[in-house]
Amino acid sequence: xxxxxxxxxxxxxxxxxxxxxxxxxxxxxxxxxxxxxxxxxxxxxxxxxxxxxxxxxxxxxxxx
Numbered sequence: 001x002x003x004x005x006x007x008x009x010x011x012x013x014x015x016x017x018x019x020x021x022x023x024x025x026x027x028x029x030x031x032x033x034x035x036x037x038x039x040x041x042x043x044x045x046x047x048x049x050x051x052x053x054x055x056x057x058x059x060x061x062x063x064x
Contacts (some may be wrong), residue, residue: 001033002051013050017043020050 006014006023007051013023020039025034038047043056 001035002035004051008034010040010053011050012039012048012052012054014058015041015054016054016061017041017054017056018048019043020048023050 001024004011006025012018013020013034018039019036019042021035023034025032034050038049038051040046041048041054041056048054
């Protein structure tokens with residue numbers, strides 16, 4: 001399993017269009033673990049790798 005922080009990384013596995021294995025998330029820290037199995041992009045209708053940068057995913061951090 002690979003580790004990454006979802007708050008600092010833009011990857012297919014964090015996109016709302018990702019249909020594949022769900023990562024194991026720690027929502028307090030943003031850390032997650034995931035397998036490198038392919039999943040389907042529901043928007044483009046293609047198979048994607050979880051660590052690719054998704055063309056539909058844009059990270060937006062809002063600070064108040």
